[in-house]
Amino acid sequence: MASEVTQLEKNRTTFIKRSLIGFAIWQLPYLIQHLHFDTFITGFITIISVIGAIVWAYYLIKIVRLSFLSQKKRSLAISLNNEYFQMIRLKSFTVGFWVVLGLVGILFVLSLYVALNIRLVLHLLLVVGVISPLVSYLIIDKDEVLEDE
Secondary structure, eight states: OHHHHHHHHHHHHHHHHHHHHHHHHHHHHHHHHTTOOOHHHHHHHHHHHHHHHHHHHHHHHHHHHHHHHHHHSHHHHHHHTSHHHHHHHHHHHHHHHHHHHHHHHHHHHHHTTSOOOHHHHHHHHHHHHHHHHHHHHHHHHHHHHHHHO
């Protein structure tokens, strides 16, 4: 049982890492498109984004399947959702919240001096709002493991 829980914890971390990479590859080229490149580069950016979207969707499905697996086995669900992981999720949400709030403040001050494209601002907030909690989750999880050793 303990080895199965350990393996599922490793799988969860791996799925989150790869999902994060897929999301970044999917969304960051769209942010770059706001710089208005020529059609060749735009086509290349679109291909990269599609590949990133496929990677992100694949690992999103794997995360959902892991969730269903843990729901079927109640003992696994308790082990995978213990106070430690609840604390990590809370801390990572807090970091993500403050990063987004800080970005809103920076963009607000910037908008006083420069006209900002609203689509770019909203897209940037969306991307940062998704990426920052995931990155902080992975960092906090790694830091907590290192502190335990």
